[in-house]
Amino acid sequence: MALISASRxxxxxxSQDPPPPSRPGLLTRLRRKRLSAQTLLVGGAxxxxxxxxxxxxxxxxxxxxxxxxxxxxSLDAFSRAxxxxxxxxxxxxxxxxxxxxxxxxxxxxxxxxxYIQVRTDTPFKSLFFAASLVPLIVPGILYSTSWIFLxxxxxxxxxxLLFKPLTxxxxxxxxxxxGMIWVQxxxxxxxxxxxxxxxxRAMDPSLEESAAxxxxxxxxxxxxxxxxxxxxxxxSAALLMFVxxxxxxxxxxxxxxxxxxxxxxxxxxxxxxSYPTDYGAAGAYAIGLLLIAAAxxxxxxWLQRSxxxxxxxxxxxxxxxxxxxxxxxxxxxxxxxxxxxxxxVLPVAVLVYASLLKYYAAPSAETLSSLTFDNYxxxxxxxxxxxxxxxxxxxxxxAATVVMLLTAVVSWVVLRTKARGRRLLDLLAxxxxxxxxxxxxxxxxxxxxxxxxxIYGTLLILLVSYCxxxxxxxxxxxxxxxxxxxxxLEESAAxSGASWFQxxxxxxxxxxxxxxxxxxxxxxxxxFRELSSTILLYSPGKEVLSVLIWEQFENGQFTTLAALGVCxxxxxxxxxxxxYRLGARFGLQGQADSSN
Amino acid sequence: MLTVESLKKSYDEAPGRAARRKKRDTTRTYAVGGVDxxxxxxxxxxxxxxxxxxxTTTLRSIAGLERPTEGKVALGxxxxxxxxxxVNLRPNQRGFGMxxxxxxxxxxxxxxxxxxxxxxxxxxxxxxxxxxxDHQVAEVLESVELGAYAQRSATKLxxxxxxxxxLARALVTRPELMLxxxxxxNLDAKLxxxxxxxxxxxxxxLNLTAIYVTHDQAEALVMSSRIAVMNEGRVEQIGKPREIYxxxxxxxxxxxxxxxxxxxxKVVAVxxxxxxxxxxxxxxxxxxxxxxxxxxxxxxLSIRPECVDLSRERRGLPNEWTGTVxxxxxxxxxxxxxxxxxxxxxxxxxxxxxSIPPGTxxxxxxxxxxxxxxxxx
Numbered sequence: 003m004a005l006i007s008a009s010r011x012x013x014x015x016x017s018q019d020p021p022p023p024s025r026p027g028l029l030t031r032l033r034r035k036r037l038s039a040q041t042l043l044v045g046g047a048x049x050x051x052x053x054x055x056x057x058x059x060x061x062x063x064x065x066x067x068x069x070x071x072x073x074x075x076s077l078d079a080f081s082r083a084x085x086x087x088x089x090x091x092x093x094x095x096x097x098x099x100x101x102x103x104x105x106x107x108x109x110x111x112x113x114x115x116x117y118i119q120v121r122t123d124t125p126f127k128s129l130f131f132a133a134s135l136v137p138l139i140v141p142g143i144l145y146s147t148s149w150i151f152l153x154x155x156x157x158x159x160x161x162x163l164l165f166k167p168l169t170x171x172x173x174x175x176x177x178x179x180x181g182m183i184w185v186q187x188x189x190x191x192x193x194x195x196x197x198x199x200x201x202x203r204a205m206d207p208s209l210e211e212s213a214a215x216x217x218x219x220x221x222x223x224x225x226x227x228x229x230x231x232x233x234x235x236x237x238s239a240a241l242l243m244f245v246x247x248x249x250x251x252x253x254x255x256x257x258x259x260x261x262x263x264x265x266x267x268x269x270x271x272x273x274x275x276s277y278p279t280d281y282g283a284a285g286a287y288a289i290g291l292l293l294i295a296a297a298x299x300x301x302x303x304w305l306q307r308s309x310x311x312x313x314x315x316x317x318x319x320x321x322x323x324x325x326x327x328x329x330x331x332x333x334x335x336x337x338x339x340x341x342x343x344x345x346x347v348l349p350v351a352v353l354v355y356a357s358l359l360k361y362y363a364a365p366s367a368e369t370l371s372s373l374t375f376d377n378y379x380x381x382x383x384x385x386x387x388x389x390x391x392x393x394x395x396x397x398x399x400x401a402a403t404v405v406m407l408l409t410a411v412v413s414w415v416v417l418r419t420k421a422r423g424r425r426l427l428d429l430l431a432x433x434x435x436x437x438x439x440x441x442x443x444x445x446x447x448x449x450x451x452x453x454x455x456x457i458y459g460t461l462l463i464l465l466v467s468y469c470x471x472x473x474x475x476x477x478x479x480x481x482x483x484x485x486x487x488x489x490x491l492e493e494s495a496a497x498s499g500a501s502w503f504q505x506x507x508x509x510x511x512x513x514x515x516x517x518x519x520x521x522x523x524x525x526x527x528x529x530f531r532e533l534s535s536t537i538l539l540y541s542p543g544k545e546v547l548s549v550l551i552w553e554q555f556e557n558g559q560f561t562t563l564a565a566l567g568v569c570x571x572x573x574x575x576x577x578x579x580x581x582y583r584l585g586a587r588f589g590l591q592g593q594a595d596s597s598n
Numbered sequence: 599m600l601t602v603e604s605l606k607k608s609y610d611e612a613p614g615r616a617a618r619r620k621k622r623d624t625t626r627t628y629a630v631g632g633v634d635x636x637x638x639x640x641x642x643x644x645x646x647x648x649x650x651x652x653x654t655t656t657l658r659s660i661a662g663l664e665r666p667t668e669g670k671v672a673l674g675x676x677x678x679x680x681x682x683x684x685v686n687l688r689p690n691q692r693g694f695g696m697x698x699x700x701x702x703x704x705x706x707x708x709x710x711x712x713x714x715x716x717x718x719x720x721x722x723x724x725x726x727x728x729x730x731x732d733h734q735v736a737e738v739l740e741s742v743e744l745g746a747y748a749q750r751s752a753t754k755l756x757x758x759x760x761x762x763x764x765l766a767r768a769l770v771t772r773p774e775l776m777l778x779x780x781x782x783x784n785l786d787a788k789l790x791x792x793x794x795x796x797x798x799x800x801x802x803x804l805n806l807t808a809i810y811v812t813h814d815q816a817e818a819l820v821m822s823s824r825i826a827v828m829n830e831g832r833v834e835q836i837g838k839p840r841e842i843y844x845x846x847x848x849x850x851x852x853x854x855x856x857x858x859x860x861x862x863x864k865v866v867a868v869x870x871x872x873x874x875x876x877x878x879x880x881x882x883x884x885x886x887x888x889x890x891x892x893x894x895x896x897x898x899l900s901i902r903p904e905c906v907d908l909s910r911e912r913r914g915l916p917n918e919w920t921g922t923v924x925x926x927x928x929x930x931x932x933x934x935x936x937x938x939x940x941x942x943x944x945x946x947x948x949x950x951x952x953s954i955p956p957g958t959x960x961x962x963x964x965x966x967x968x969x970x971x972x973x974x975x
Contacts, residue, residue, distance in 0.1 A: 490702035493663050496689035497696040497777070498716035498767065508715070512706045 040502040047411040048427060054470045055430040058445035059292075059437070065448045066285030079282030083273075084290075089264070096258075097248065097265040097294070100182050104250075105243035107187025112194025113236065115341070118334060119195075120202040123324040125335040126342075133342050134192035139574040140349065141531030142189060142252035143551055144567040147560070148349035149176050149185045150256065151356050159352060162364035177260040186253045188345050190246060194239050201235030220325075234306055241302040242435075245295050249438030251534035256555065266291040267440045267534065274444070274538065281448070288441040295436040350571065357564035377565035386545060387566070393461060394546040398529035401468035402522040405476035408469075410511065410518060413481035418489065428477075435474040439534030442467055447538055459541040467535045472525045479524065483517025484510075523581035527574060599807055600637040600660070600775055605630055605669035607655050629655045630666070631831035637775070637809060638823075642801050644810045646818040647828035648854065653811045654779060656828070660809065661696055661777050662689035673774065690719075695768030696777040699784065701760045703752045709763055710735050710748040716771045734770060741800070742766045758789050765797075769804070776808040782817065794820050815855045819843065827851045844902075845888055849972055852900040859906070859944050861899040862974075865891045872966060875899060879940050882917050885966035889973060898972040903947035905968035908935060909961050910954065918963040923956050937962060 066079050084090040119130045140148075152159050153176030161172035175181060205228075213227045214220075229236075254268040264272065266287055273284045327334055356362055358373040381387055409431065415421060416428045434442070446467050450458040457463045491513065495505040511518070533548040540549050547570055554563035607630040630652040637643040645653040658664040660671055662678065665686055671679040678687050695716075704712055717731045726734065739745045742762040747755065755763060761781060768776055781797070782790045798821050801808055812818055818825050819839040826836045827850070835847040846852035849860065863877035868891065873884045875897060882899060891897060912918065921939035933950045936943050937960060946962060954960055 488700055488702065490698040490700050491704060493661075493689070494696060494698055494702035494764075494767070495704075495715070495719075496663070497661055497692075497694055498719065499690045499693065499771065500715070500719040501690055502688075504719045508719070509704060513704070515706075 043411055043503075043506075044415050044421075047408055047415065050408060051412055051427060051431050051473070054466070054473060055433045058442060058449055058470070059433075061448040061452070062285055062288060062441070062445035066282055066289055068282075079280075079286040082280060083283040083286035093264045093266065093269055094290075096179060096263055097291075099179055100186070100254065100265055101244050101247040103179070103183035104186035104190060104247035105240055107183060108190035108194045108243045108247075109236070109240050111187070111191040111341075112196075112239070113198045115191070115195050115338075116198035116202055118338070120199055121325050122327050122334070123331070124327060124338065125331065126338050129338060129342050130195070133346050134195050135578060136192050136346055136349075137189055138527055138578055139571055140189075141533070141548060141551075141570070141574075142250065143256065143531070143533055143548060143555070144353060144571065145189050145349055146185055146253050146256040147555065147563060147567065148353050149181070151352045151362065151560075151564075152176070152348060153181060157362060157364055159364055177257055177263075179258075179263060182253050182257045182263070185257065186247050186250055189253075190243050191345070193246075194243055197235060197239040197242070198232070201232045201239075205231055237302050237305050241298055244298050245436055248291065248295055248298075249440070249534070251438075251440050251537075266294075267438060270440050270444065271537070281444075284444055285448070288438075288444050291438055291441055292436070295438070299436055353564050353567050353571070356561055357568045359561050359564075362560050377561050378569075380562055381565050381569060386550060389543065390545045390547045390550045393464075393544060394530055394548075396461060397464055397468055397546060398526040400465050401472055401529050402525040404465070404469050405472050405525055406480065406518050406522045409473065409476035409480035409521070410484075410514060413477060413484045414506070414510065417481060417484050418492070431477045432474045434470050437470075439471060439532065440538065442470060443535035443538030446470075446535070459544070461544055463539050464536060464544070464546070467539055468525075468529055468532060471532065471535060472528065475528070476521050476525060479517050479521025480514065483514040486517070487513050520581070523577070527577050527581065530570065530574060530577075599639050599674060600809070601670075601672050602633060602635050602656070602660065603670040603672075605633045605656060605659060605666050605671065607652070607659060607664060607666045626667075628652075628667075628831050630659070633669075633828070633831070633833055635826050635833060635836055637807060639807055640805050641823040642798070642806075642808045642810055642821055644812060644818045644822040644825045645828055646812055646815060646822075646825050646854075649813055651828040652831040653813075653828050657777055657779055657809060657811045661694060662687060662692050693771070693773055694775050694777055695771060695773035697761075697764045697768050697779065697781040699780040701764040701781075701784070703755075703760050703763055703767075705751075705753045707752055708748070709744060709750050709752050709755070710739070712752050712763060713738060713767050713770050716767060720771075738766045738770045741769075757785055758793065761785060761793065765800070769800075769806075774807065776806050778808055778810045780812055781810075783812070783814070790817075797821065819855070827854060829854070845970055846900060846972060847888070849898055849900075852970070852972055857903055857945065859901045859903065861901070861942070863897055863899060865893050865895045865897055868893060873971060875971075879942060880919055882964070882969055883966040884969035884971050887971040889971075891971065891973075896974050898974050900970040900972050901944075901964050901968065903934065903945040904932075905964055906937075906944060906946040907963050907965075908937070908946045908948055908952060908954065909963075910958070912961045913963070915963040916966060917969065918961055920959065920961050923954050923958045923960055926954065926956055928953075935960075 067075050067077070115130060118124045119127060136145075150158070153161070153174045155161060155172050155175045155177070158172075158174060158176065160174045165171060165173055176185070209231065210223050210227050213223045218226065249267060251267040251271065254263070254265045255271060257263075258265060258268055259272075270284050270287045270291075273280055273287065355365070357377050358375070359369060360372065360374060360376065363369050412427060412431055416424045416431075437445075446463060447458070450463055457466070487510075491509055492505055495509045496502075500508065530546075531548055532546075533552060536546055536549055537552060540546065545553075547566075551563055551566055551570070554560070554566060606628055608626045608628050633652070633656055635643070645656055647653045655664060659666045659669075659679070666679060666681065668681045669679070670677065670681070673692075677683070677685050678692055679685060704715070707715070713735045714731050717726060717734065720726075736745065736748070739748055742765055744755075744759060744762055744766060747759065752760070752763065761784075764781070778797075782793050785793060794817060800806070801821075810818075810821065819842075822839055824836060824838055825842050827834045827842060829850045835842060835851045837845070837847075842851060843855055846855065846858075852858045852860070861877045861879070861882070863875040863882070865873055866876050866881070867874040871886050873887055873891060875882050875884060877899065884899065907915075912920070919939055921937040921944065923935050924938045924943065925934075925936045927934040927936075928950065931950070932947050933953060935946045935948070935952075935954060937946060938944075944962065
């Protein structure tokens with residue numbers, strides 16, 4: 003807060019805080035500061051971040067606690083949401099059970115795979131990274147749909163083709179908490195994998211080698227050295243998995259609602275879609291969800307309190323001597339292939355299969371003989387499909403550009419200046435990561451239904467929402483790029499006579515370009531799958547691709563959905579491939595930079 | 599030319615905030631605690647000291663990269679920083695050239711682009727034409743023998759070449775003052791020695807004024823016109839290399855530069871230019887002390903090992919003592935003997951033709967003008 007009020011005060015009236023007589027230069031300094039491009043740009047960035055992160059939450063809290071006649075504070079919304087026969091206890095338990103279970107599954111799978119990939123001589127090393135692309139190219143809504151095709155108690159392929167012939171029963175039921183955990187955990191495991199790969203790579207292997215030289219066995223080294231060293235990374239990965247599962251909307255909505263299994267997000271959606279709409283109760287659920295996420299953050303920072311002093315990330319990639327698996331090598335190899343089949347091949351294959359059917363059914367001689375491209379024809383004839391594609395592209399490009407420019411400036415303020423409140427700014431920019439998409443959508447609806455700005459019902463409100471949601475991701479890319487760069491590179495430009503703006507444009511931005519570009523493409527890609535905030539904010543004619551898919555699901559048009567999904571996956575594959583080509587080219591230069 | 603007056607820098611708190619809380623200076627720790635010096639035209643002025651002594655902070659304060667807590671920095675008549683008048687020019691307004699320890703070569707630019715950058719960012723009124731820029735860049739690259747590499751990517755250069763590129767970039771605007779922050783410390787030992795002479799040659803030929811920061815005493819002695827020895831944020835002594843070496847003003851300087859034997863004693867007589875000092879092991883005569891002591895003053899005597907003259911026979915020289923050789927160490931170009939006298943050890947450094955086995959009784963002497971009186975206190 004200090005930061006925002008200070009920066010707003012700067013150009014405004016200094017009369018509030020009269021300058022002490024001992025410092026005659028203050029006024030001239032203020033005037034000089036006001037004119038510089040640096041102050042304008044930095045001040046602007048600070049205000050925008052503050053606005054994006056703080057205003058929606060403020061409105062959310064305000065509107066939830068407002069009582070019916072709009073004048074006093076009341077807890078009515080909470081009693082409507084949690085009291086009586088709302089079954090909120092079940093919902094709370096389901097939410098926690100689902101989030102913790104998915105996080106645990108993702109973390110265990112991801113960490114094990116990361117250790118195997120980085121530290122052992124396992125076969126198929128490149129397969130790991132192919133699998134890690136899944137969450138990028140198969141959005142949650144499609145992944146859930148695929149698992150419906152696979153795990154539906156009646157028509158699911160696993161039951162129809164595997165268990166029915168073998169055991170005569172249909173044991174797999176995807177419409178359960180276990181099913182939800184399975185799908186969410188699998189979908190998140192590549193994210194955990196990537197985070198832990200980075201942690202294992204950043205660890206200096208000589209730390210382990212010196213333990214081995216001190217006489218520790220391989221198991222002791224793992225327990226006393228390796229695990230404690232990656233603990234900080236492990237905890238932050240666990241937090242991220244937990245929060246992402248908690249805020250996941252697609253999985254609980256597609257798999258849970260069928261059997262009336264509610265979690266926070268699906269309950270908020272349910273409340274908002276019933277008539278009359280109880281915004282207060284939805285707000286109360288949203289605040290409950292935020293509190294749980296915040297508790298997770300507090301818990302993880304409490305767990306991390308002692309591990310700050312040994313940051314293992316040195317920015318340098320080590321290539322340790324791999325552990326030889328020996329006779330276990332073929333077993334590990336098979337496990338890797340099975341993992342790849344389950345997470346990637348099966349879901350994608352079933353989606354393609356479903357897209358070629360008239361009605362979804364397990365493969366038989368009859369279904370296989372009637373495969374058709376009708377669904378694709380239907381998709382291309384849909385006038386809305388092109389509007390949605392156009393809107394998705396506009397939003398993706400817009401959000402990626404705005405966020406990366408904004409975070410480039412913000413990360414400079416946070417990492418390179420000693421400005422007061424820079425930590426607060428950092429915190430603000432990261433806040434949206436714990437705001438579930440649905441909550442943000444609701445909060446933004448509160449804001450722009452009241453504000454006189456004519457944003458509601460346009461693409462602009464979606465852009466604001468996307469920028470807020472992806473601010474933390476952009477921040478991560480920008481500050482990583484900034485931190486990698488030695489401050490002397492800027493200082494030498496300043497000493498050479500370059501002004502702040504010249505330094506920013508000619509030294510900082512070009513050097514950060516690889517990181518910024520990577521972040522830009524990442525945001526562009528993830529914007530395509532955004533559903534949870536969009537679903538509350540879009541209006542007819544402003545659909546995006548993910549909303550279009552959602553509408554197919556609601557109408558029960560599973561085969562059209564599959565065709566649309568296949569198109570979307572192809573589009574994302576192209577985008578990700580493009581990103582990797584760019585990343586490879588710029589990444590190479592990035593390595594040369596850091597070795598300098 | 600450049601004057602630095604009572605420069606102080608504390609990292610404890612921002613000055614504004616401290617003032618608001620009405621805190622007194624007593625709670626602060628200073629990285630630089632009141633430094634004064636003056637750099638003359640055409641001089642290579644060295645700030646020498648161990649790591650953490652405040653030399654780099656002082657240099658960065660002069661460059662404008664750090665904002666000092668107090669003090670004044672002026673170049674000729676131009677005030678660059680003055681805490682009293684609240685003047686603090688930004689680094690890009692000061693017009694210095696600087697070479698960083700890490701060289702800070704911009705990896706996204708070619709060699710030529712790195713060098714032309716300072717010219718290209720000049721204010722439009724002062725900026726030379728494109729042709730002129732190209733000409734100056736070629737010229738300065740030639741002077742550091744990088745002419746053939748102009749179009750290479752800067753990251754493709756070796757360590758020594760990057761070092762010269764950093765130098766060329768700092769030189770290209772012909773700045774009034776060059777700031778060099780440990781520019782040779784990232785080079786290997788051989789290259790470092792050749793670069794010392796190379797830098798010195800360039801500085802003489804171009805008549806540069808430079809401030810040079812280093813922790814390497816040999817480097818400082820070879821290159822400097824004058825040296826300021828710093829310790830714990832303060833200047834211990836300023837002087838020409840020879841003065842610093844032969845006439846250290848404090849125990850710290852004597853210990854930090856080269857090695858020295860120290861003896862504590864008390865002045866018993868002052869006759870003209872000679873001072874007689876009583877030490878626990880006998881009397882020593884010191885000639886031409888920088889500051890005349892008074893009889894009864896406690897003093898510290900510093901004797902360089904190479905000034906200790908070792909012999910098997912008593913020769914009746916002034917300041918001649920007798921002791922026993924404890925250890926002998928052969929270092930190639932020299933040989934060291936450590937001689938025990940009472941509970942004190944005296945280190946001698948001689949030509950390797952001299953070699954006396956441990957246990958032998960020896961006589962050693964020091965000519966009075968090689969005995970340095972270091973003020974105590």
